[in-house]
Amino acid sequence: MVWLRTAAAYVAVLLLALTINFALPRLAPGDPLSFLLPEDVLAEMTPEQEQAVLAEFGLDRPIMVQFADYAVGVFTGDLGVSIRFGAPVWDVILDRMPWTLLLMGWTLALTAVLGTALGVAAARRQGQMGDIGTTLIVLAVGSAPVFWVAMLLITLFAANLGWLPSYGAVPLMAQPGSADYILGIAERMILPVAALTLAQTSGVWLTARASMAVALSRDYVTFARAKGVRERDVFWRHALRNAILPIYTNITIGLGGLLGGALVVETVFSWPGIGQLVVQGVEARDYNLLQGVFLVATLSVVLANMLADLTYPLLDPRMRR
Amino acid sequence: MRYRSFLLALPIVLAASQATPQSLVPGESGNEVEPARFLSEINNDGPKEAERLTLGMWVAAGNVTTYTVGNSWNDWILWLMFDKLREPSPYVGNAEDWLATRVEQVSDDARVWEIELREGVEWHDGTPFTAEDVAFTFEYYREGPSNRWTHHASSVPRMVGIEVVDEMTVRLTSENPMPNFDRITAADLPIIQKAQWEGVENPREFTDIGIGTGPYRLVEYEADRFYRFEANEDYWRGAPVVKNLDIVMIRDPQTMFTALKTGEIDGAARPVPPELVVEWQDDPDLELVSAPTLWATLLDINFAREPFNDRELRRAITLAVDTAPMLDRILLGQGKPGTHSWPHVDSFWTDPTLNAPYDPDTARAILDAKGYIDTDGDGFRENPDGSALVWDLKTASNQPLFLRAAEMVEAQLAEVGLRISVESLDPGSISALWRSREFDLRIVHSTPHGMADQDMLIINYRGEANREITVDEERRAIVDRWLAQETPEGRLAVHYELQQYNTQWPNRILLWFPESTFAYRWEAYDNYVPSAGYGLFHKYSFLPNAARDDVADPIIFAQE
Numbered sequence: 001m002v003w004l005r006t007a008a009a010y011v012a013v014l015l016l017a018l019t020i021n022f023a024l025p026r027l028a029p030g031d032p033l034s035f036l037l038p039e040d041v042l043a044e045m046t047p048e049q050e051q052a053v054l055a056e057f058g059l060d061r062p063i064m065v066q067f068a069d070y071a072v073g074v075f076t077g078d079l080g081v082s083i084r085f086g087a088p089v090w091d092v093i094l095d096r097m098p099w100t101l102l103l104m105g106w107t108l109a110l111t112a113v114l115g116t117a118l119g120v121a122a123a124r125r126q127g128q129m130g131d132i133g134t135t136l137i138v139l140a141v142g143s144a145p146v147f148w149v150a151m152l153l154i155t156l157f158a159a160n161l162g163w164l165p166s167y168g169a170v171p172l173m174a175q176p177g178s179a180d181y182i183l184g185i186a187e188r189m190i191l192p193v194a195a196l197t198l199a200q201t202s203g204v205w206l207t208a209r210a211s212m213a214v215a216l217s218r219d220y221v222t223f224a225r226a227k228g229v230r231e232r233d234v235f236w237r238h239a240l241r242n243a244i245l246p247i248y249t250n251i252t253i254g255l256g257g258l259l260g261g262a263l264v265v266e267t268v269f270s271w272p273g274i275g276q277l278v279v280q281g282v283e284a285r286d287y288n289l290l291q292g293v294f295l296v297a298t299l300s301v302v303l304a305n306m307l308a309d310l311t312y313p314l315l316d317p318r319m320r321r
Numbered sequence: 322m323r324y325r326s327f328l329l330a331l332p333i334v335l336a337a338s339q340a341t342p343q344s345l346v347p348g349e350s351g352n353e354v355e356p357a358r359f360l361s362e363i364n365n366d367g368p369k370e371a372e373r374l375t376l377g378m379w380v381a382a383g384n385v386t387t388y389t390v391g392n393s394w395n396d397w398i399l400w401l402m403f404d405k406l407r408e409p410s411p412y413v414g415n416a417e418d419w420l421a422t423r424v425e426q427v428s429d430d431a432r433v434w435e436i437e438l439r440e441g442v443e444w445h446d447g448t449p450f451t452a453e454d455v456a457f458t459f460e461y462y463r464e465g466p467s468n469r470w471t472h473h474a475s476s477v478p479r480m481v482g483i484e485v486v487d488e489m490t491v492r493l494t495s496e497n498p499m500p501n502f503d504r505i506t507a508a509d510l511p512i513i514q515k516a517q518w519e520g521v522e523n524p525r526e527f528t529d530i531g532i533g534t535g536p537y538r539l540v541e542y543e544a545d546r547f548y549r550f551e552a553n554e555d556y557w558r559g560a561p562v563v564k565n566l567d568i569v570m571i572r573d574p575q576t577m578f579t580a581l582k583t584g585e586i587d588g589a590a591r592p593v594p595p596e597l598v599v600e601w602q603d604d605p606d607l608e609l610v611s612a613p614t615l616w617a618t619l620l621d622i623n624f625a626r627e628p629f630n631d632r633e634l635r636r637a638i639t640l641a642v643d644t645a646p647m648l649d650r651i652l653l654g655q656g657k658p659g660t661h662s663w664p665h666v667d668s669f670w671t672d673p674t675l676n677a678p679y680d681p682d683t684a685r686a687i688l689d690a691k692g693y694i695d696t697d698g699d700g701f702r703e704n705p706d707g708s709a710l711v712w713d714l715k716t717a718s719n720q721p722l723f724l725r726a727a728e729m730v731e732a733q734l735a736e737v738g739l740r741i742s743v744e745s746l747d748p749g750s751i752s753a754l755w756r757s758r759e760f761d762l763r764i765v766h767s768t769p770h771g772m773a774d775q776d777m778l779i780i781n782y783r784g785e786a787n788r789e790i791t792v793d794e795e796r797r798a799i800v801d802r803w804l805a806q807e808t809p810e811g812r813l814a815v816h817y818e819l820q821q822y823n824t825q826w827p828n829r830i831l832l833w834f835p836e837s838t839f840a841y842r843w844e845a846y847d848n849y850v851p852s853a854g855y856g857l858f859h860k861y862s863f864l865p866n867a868a869r870d871d872v873a874d875p876i877i878f879a880q881e
Contacts, residue, residue, distance in 0.1 A: 028749065030754075041467055043781045
């Protein structure tokens with residue numbers, strides 16, 4: 001019965017999200033015509049001619065018909081044709097998805113490891129000078145706008161030192177699959193991953209630090225110490241295990257954002273991921289493309305939450321009951 | 322009405338005829354595009370040929386068809402693949418035969434033209450280029466979906482007869498006279514292959530690699546990410562001297578110029594910001610050339626909305642705007658200040674006497690007379706009905722120079738008692754303003770197609786949408802008379818009239834004409850040439866010297 005209620009809640013969320021995904025792009029001022037045709041061409045067009053252009057993408061039909069078409073398309077896998085790219089939306093998204101997964105996957109892994117390790121370490125030294133200094137640095141870096149961090153990295157490591165490339169994801173001239181190609185991707189990935197990791201680590205760090213600090217102040221920790229349990233075991237087996245749930249939640253939320261991409265960083269580094277696709281879709285008022293990207297982002301959040309729900313009991317025996 | 326228009330036109334026509342000495346080409350004003358200037362301190366002698374160049378572009382070109390290209394910052398990609406009947410462009414007035422060997426007016430009323438095509442030209446797939454392709458191009462653009470170029474067949478001019486005379490000759494007949502067909506339409510319309518496009522009903526979903534007759538073949542692309550071109554060794558005008566062009570999309574300007582500085586790209590096909598021009602003039606790796614692109618930045622007044630449908634009020638607004646300090650403070654002097662309403666100051670058909678003065682006293686007098694009075698003593702005027710006056714001024718958030726200009730306009734209009742609220746919107750919302758008309762004032766820029774193509778000014782007042790919003794019979798009468806002119810001289814004279822009318826009763830004021838400076842790494846390739854309207858990065862820069870001498874402009878070096 002609980003599972004039925006949970007499943008019904010997910011379905012309701014999905015339907016609500018579909019509606020919002022459909023409405024959101026259309027709420028922005030303008031329509032694709034202003035992207036497809038320059039002002040001087042629009043100036044000479046009659047309303048009938050404008051409708052003819054919109055009809056090429058089915059946008060001349062009543063809004064409810066468009067919504068019905070979209071809803072059916074979601075379940076049949078037909079998200080329509082991208083107005084900007086002239087290709088099926090799924091093809092465009094699938095083409096970009098690996099790049100976003102690569103970028104965001106590494107970012108999430110590094111953020112989780114670094115944030116947790118540094119946060120837990122900070123909790124151990126809470127209130128000491130080292131902790132205060134680390135807190136200030138992490139908060140300062142985490143508060144910096146990510147585009148600014150990205151530009152600093154480009155200026156330092158690409159422009160001044162010349163160690164790393166500043167844009168793109170692939171070396172154009174290398175044969176796909178070759179060692180040069182893979183190496184080229186790896187070195188192009190370093191700066192955007194670094195920018196995102198610097199920007200996002202503070203969230204995990206703060207959660208880990210606070211959660212661990214709370215756990216270390218609990219009675220069971222005091223009791224374990226009174227029993228004579230070794231400090232290392234108190235820390236790792238008693239405190240951390242209890243502190244891990246909020247950290248895990250934070251990381252799974254990040255997992256949900258994996259497919260959403262990183263709008264700013266992808267744009268600054270010309271990284272061909274979903275984030276840049278969103279920017280391009282917004283510019284062109286490409287309703288079909290935006291609906292598709294939002295759908296993918298929605299699904300990934302829902303799936304990540306489901307994953308969290310399903311795996312909590314593995315981490316916390318109390319939830320198995 | 323006709324009689325009144327004639328009287329209004331007469332002195333201007335006379336003035337135009339007096340201002341056009343015999344030495345001028347008929348239909349041209351004598352205005353010339355400023356020559357390109359070499360700006361670096363040292364003129365290095367780099368290679369004049371290259372095996373491969375990587376260039377950065379910043380405006381999406383989609384699938385590189387005439388349906389996904391249309392902005393003047395991306396059309397150079399299209400011209401790598403496609404040719405026109407005459408080249409280089411409609412912006413210079415002296416186009417040369419290219420795919421055509423003869424473009425001739427064959428009727429006195431300038432409605433019928435005959436085009437003889439060049440023998441031996443082949444498409445990239447090896448098939449011969451014939452009159453069928455040219456006729457198909459005009460038919461497709463007249464009947465098919467609209468794009469940036471379709472007006473050449475469907476509107477100004479509108480073709481009513483498209484006839485294949487023989488395998489290499491086409492005859493075109495238009496609804497109205499088209500005395501400038503040879504220097505505008507023929508020099509702007511890309512010719513597409515009938516075999517590839519016949520049967521394509523929805524060209525905006527066409528993702529095949531385009532087949533052209535141009536100097537480069539597109540061999541691979543991912544829309545808005547990268548485009549790989551290889552030289553067409555059989556190009557009829559001579560094999561390109563750069564054998565491979567890799568064009569990568571870099572949207573962020575800082576990233577683009579960093580990539581140029583580090584050598585990741587060999588040239589940046591976007592203008593260098595004024596501050597960077599100063600910094601890079603002594604850079605040993607880069608060379609800078611200021612090449613004319615014929616863009617302009619303008620303050621647009623929404624004449625479709627009250628109270629801006631009052632032409633005297635619009636005049637008062639433009640009289641209160643001083644463009645000279647904008648050039649100095651925003652562009653660091655790199656360009657020319659705006660002096661009138663339209664078109665580009667360097668166009669070959671622009672009236673050289675155009676001048677919209679900065680006259681805040683007259684602006685104040687007009688506003689007073691119209692009833693815009695400061696009734697509460699706060700230093701700002703109220704509307705004639707006593708309500709608060711606050712006009713919005715919208716501009717794009719990704720254009721920092723426009724934001725600075727908006728702040729200066731706000732301050733200048735405050736000097737005459739007008740309160741302005743500057744709003745920064747995302748570029749998509751700014752683009753939508755043209756159709757929604759949801760603005761009072763806006764700062765935008767206009768392409769060479771909009772600023773320096775004589776037909777486009779007419780199109781801006783001719784479309785159905787504009788018929789509804791241009792409630793101005795005098796202007797409409799001028800446009801109708803322009804359409805009836807059968808000679809380039811006649812068109813120029815009526816155009817002068819329209820330009821003067823627009824300057825006296827403006828819908829907009831041009832704020833500045835930017836000097837577009839481009840940078841490239843001279844050690845990779847050092848044989849670029851400017852072409853008015855296209856700047857420095859275009860196909861002529863990659864052709865052998867003999868093949869481009871007639872269409873490229875000279876560069877002025879400091880020592881000359």
